Amino acid sequence: MHDAGNSVKDGHGEALWYGLFAVGGVLTALVVPVHVLLNNLAGPLGLVPPETIGYDRMAKLVANPLVKLYLFALIALALLHWAHRFRYILVDVGIMGARGTIAILTYGGALLGAAVGAIILLRVP
Amino acid sequence: MSTETATLTVTRYRPEVEDQPTRQSYVVPYDEDMVVLDALNYIKDQLDGSLSYRWSCRMGICGSCGMNVNGTPKLTCATFLRQYQPNEIVVEPLANFPIIRDLVIDLSDFLNKLGKVKPWLIPADDRPLSEGEYRQTPAQVEDYRQFSMCINCMLCYAACPVYGREPEFIGPAALALAHRYNMDSRDAGRATRLQAMAGSAGLSECTYVGECTVVCPKNVDPAAAIQRSKIAATADWYSSILMPWAKR
Amino acid sequence: MTVNEPVQELKLYRRPMPRTWWLRNRRYFLYMLRESSSIFVAIWVILLMVQLAQLGAGRQAYQGFVDGFLRSPGAILFGAVVLAFALYHSITWHQLAGVVQVVKIGDRPLSPRQVTAWAFAGWLLVSVVIATVILVV
Numbered sequence: 001m002h003d004a005g006n007s008v009k010d011g012h013g014e015a016l017w018y019g020l021f022a023v024g025g026v027l028t029a030l031v032v033p034v035h036v037l038l039n040n041l042a043g044p045l046g047l048v049p050p051e052t053i054g055y056d057r058m059a060k061l062v063a064n065p066l067v068k069l070y071l072f073a074l075i076a077l078a079l080l081h082w083a084h085r086f087r088y089i090l091v092d093v094g095i096m097g098a099r100g101t102i103a104i105l106t107y108g109g110a111l112l113g114a115a116v117g118a119i120i121l122l123r124v125p
Numbered sequence: 126m127s128t129e130t131a132t133l134t135v136t137r138y139r140p141e142v143e144d145q146p147t148r149q150s151y152v153v154p155y156d157e158d159m160v161v162l163d164a165l166n167y168i169k170d171q172l173d174g175s176l177s178y179r180w181s182c183r184m185g186i187c188g189s190c191g192m193n194v195n196g197t198p199k200l201t202c203a204t205f206l207r208q209y210q211p212n213e214i215v216v217e218p219l220a221n222f223p224i225i226r227d228l229v230i231d232l233s234d235f236l237n238k239l240g241k242v243k244p245w246l247i248p249a250d251d252r253p254l255s256e257g258e259y260r261q262t263p264a265q266v267e268d269y270r271q272f273s274m275c276i277n278c279m280l281c282y283a284a285c286p287v288y289g290r291e292p293e294f295i296g297p298a299a300l301a302l303a304h305r306y307n308m309d310s311r312d313a314g315r316a317t318r319l320q321a322m323a324g325s326a327g328l329s330e331c332t333y334v335g336e337c338t339v340v341c342p343k344n345v346d347p348a349a350a351i352q353r354s355k356i357a358a359t360a361d362w363y364s365s366i367l368m369p370w371a372k373r
Numbered sequence: 374m375t376v377n378e379p380v381q382e383l384k385l386y387r388r389p390m391p392r393t394w395w396l397r398n399r400r401y402f403l404y405m406l407r408e409s410s411s412i413f414v415a416i417w418v419i420l421l422m423v424q425l426a427q428l429g430a431g432r433q434a435y436q437g438f439v440d441g442f443l444r445s446p447g448a449i450l451f452g453a454v455v456l457a458f459a460l461y462h463s464i465t466w467h468q469l470a471g472v473v474q475v476v477k478i479g480d481r482p483l484s485p486r487q488v489t490a491w492a493f494a495g496w497l498l499v500s501v502v503i504a505t506v507i508l509v510v
Contacts, residue, residue, distance in 0.1 A: 014329035015362035018355060028414055029466035032459040034500040036417060038507055039424075040452030044444045052508060053439060055432045061507070062428060071425070075418050082415035085408050088332045092405070094290065094392040117422050123429035140384035196397065223385035231385055264480040286401065289390040333469070334404045352473040 017084050017107060024081030027074060059125070068121045076114035083110035131155035131206050133164050135176065136217045138224050146224060148215075149173075155210060161201035162190055165216070165228075178228035185342060188278030192228055193217040198283035198340045220283040221292075235279055238295045241321040242303035247314025265310045272305035272350050274343040281337035281347050293326040297337035300328065301347035304354045319358065328355045407465050410458040417455045467492040 043053035051057050061067050083106035090102055130152050138146040151172050153164045162180055169176050180190040183202040190201045195215050206214065222230035248259075281297035288294045303322050307315045322328050331351045338348040395401040427438040442448050471489030475482050483491075 014325070015323070015359045018329060019359045019363055022356070022359065025462075025466055028411075028459070029463040030496055030499045031503060032414055032417070033456060033463055034503045035421075036452060036456045036459055038504060039421075040417070040443065041449065041456060044439070044449055044452070048508060053443065055428070055435045055439075058428055058435070062425065071421075075422060078414055078418045082411040085332075085411040086415075089405070089408050092286065092290070092332070092395065092408075113419070113422075117418075117425075120422050120426045120429060124425060125429070138386055140386070144386075146386055146388075220388070221390070223387045225383055225385060231383065262480075267482070286390075286394050289394065332404075332408070334401065336400060336404075339400060346472070349472045352469075353475065356473065 017080070020077065020080040021084035024077035024079075024084075028078050028081055031074065032078070062121070062124045068124070072114075072118055072121055075117035076110075079110035079113040079117075080107070083107045129155045129210075131159075131164065131210055132213050133161075133168065134213055134215045135165075135168070135228065136224070137176075137227055138218075139175075140226060150213075155206055157205070157207045159206045161192075161194055161199070161204045161206065161214065161216060164206060164214070165201060176228075177226045186276060188276035191219045191278045191280050191283065193220050193283060198280040200278060200280070200342050203342060219279060221285070221289045222279070222282070232279060234292065235277075235282060235296065235298070238299045238321075239277070239302065241295065242299045242306075242318050243314060243321075244299075244302040244306060246306065246309065246312050247317055248311060249313035259311045261310055268310070269305045269308035272301050272308070272345055272347075275302055275305075275345050275347075276343055278342065280340045280342065281345075284336040284340040286334055286336070287330050287332060291326070291330060294330045295321060295324075295327050297331075297347035297351065298345075300331070300354060301345055301350035304350035307354070307357075322354060323358050328358055331355070406458075407461060410462040413455045413458040414462065417459075463496060467496055 038048065039053055042048045043050070062071070087102050087106045095102070131154075132150055132152055134148050134150045136146050137149045151164075151168045153167045153172075162183055165176070165178055165180070169178075178190075178192070178201075180202065181187040182189070185200055185203045188200075191198060192201050193199070193216070194201065194204050195209060196217075198219060201216070216228065218224045218228045218230045222232060222234070225231050252259075275298055277298060279298065281301075282288050285294070285297055288296050300322060303318045306312050307318060328351060331348075333348060333352060335348045338346045341347060395405045424435075424438060424443070427435045468489055470492040471485035471487070474488060476488050476491075477483070
């Protein structure tokens with residue numbers, strides 16, 4: 001049942017997720033293409049030296065705490081960006097529950113993913 | 126005189142005799158200077174006086190004649206038949222609004238929402254006339270000028286899929302006009318308007334489809350107004366949480 | 374009686390909006406495509422997490438991931454798809470930056486085209502810096 005209220009209290013929680021969506025959008029717009037190009041295409045295809053995605057280089061890069069922080073931000077914000085956009089895609093195609101179930105599943109899923117990402121990064125020496 | 130003709134297929138809805146809208150086709154004389162409104166007026170004058178539709182200035186400033194022409198929201202006074210000729214021209218009531226009769230829609234929802242955003246100047250204090258006029262530099266006018274061009278024609282509501290699926294959504298024009306007043310240096314009503322703008326059927330529902338801006342006949346760019354308002358409202362909210370002492 | 378109350382009972386007809394509204398015109402469809410790009414980016418991020426997990430598991434595990442997955446034709450094809458969607462997100466996002474963000478030099482605002490140009494320049498710069506770090510540093 002769609003919430004037809006229009007109170008400030010109703011809507012202000014939305015600013016939280018929209019803000020995360022917006023920052024996530026900026027970050028993913030800036031960095032994802034170059035990462036996908038190098039890590040998932042140029043590297044595996046050998047268009048750049050294979051060491052680029054090799055264990056030694058990757059371990060060296062990710063050992064740096066600043067790199068870990070950057071990767072965590074990328075993971076968390078990309079997932080939160082997805083959550084907000086996907087939530088509204090579902091509403092766009094007529095699936096109800098935007099404020100309830102869908103919100104919990106999308107934002108919750110993104111937060112869970114971010115937590116998993118943090119754990120994974122902390123386990124890289 | 127040219128004997129060329131155009132075919133208009135028009136929505137008919139007579140609530141006193143039918144439960145569903147139907148369609149009726151008319152053949153009108155055609156020349157390349159005619160707009161859809163001319164064709165409708167010809168139908169009403171010469172062929173079928175029972176056809177109901179709204180129009181007024183016939184020059185794109187009153188905002189009365191908005192209808193869906195071949196699926197796109199248009200001002201019929203500004204839409205030339207030659208764009209479609211020799212194909213059939215389908216004229217339907219403005220999308221996303223309930224139909225009262227034929228091509229006439231019920232716009233009370235829009236008027237209600239317009240009122241909610243208080244589209245008038247709310248000054249910081251009551252200045253008596255003796256204190257003189259408000260002054261604005263050209264740069265200050267430029268801050269809001271584009272958004273003041275709205276003629277309340279509601280084409281943006283017809284184009285907006287969010288309004289289509291969620292009639293509670295306050296909608297593009299109302300939000301763009303709220304933004305127009307928020308950006309006016311004479312105005313101090315931003316907090317007052319926030320109630321309507323930031324509610325659960327307000328700014329947050331817009332997903333920047335952008336069709337409102339595409340169909341706007343006055344280049345208001347309501348989508349831009351909405352995104353700017355969203356960013357401002359979000360920044361405000363975050364600063365109120367992270368820096369509660371800061372004055373906004 | 375308020376201004377908005379009808380004088381007589383109206384039998385209004387409400388037209389239903391189909392769920393396939395976004396197939397109705399090109400711009401609606403491109404909007405859906407743009408929104409869907411976030412799905413592919415999210416999947417890529419999850420794959421990145423798997424790659425990092427394998428990195429944490431040691432040289433053999435990581436090399437197995439690179440050879441067995443990253444180098445597989447399926448993964449490369451998926452990478453191309455993700456790149457296409459990621460580029461679409463980036464291009465549309467930076468194009469809209471000029472419309473959404475007003476930038477003023479003193480009193481005068483930059484035109485949307487100028488802001489967009491700077492946004493694209495910034496994107497290029499960031500990409501070059503990241504590529505340099507990954508390839509050279």
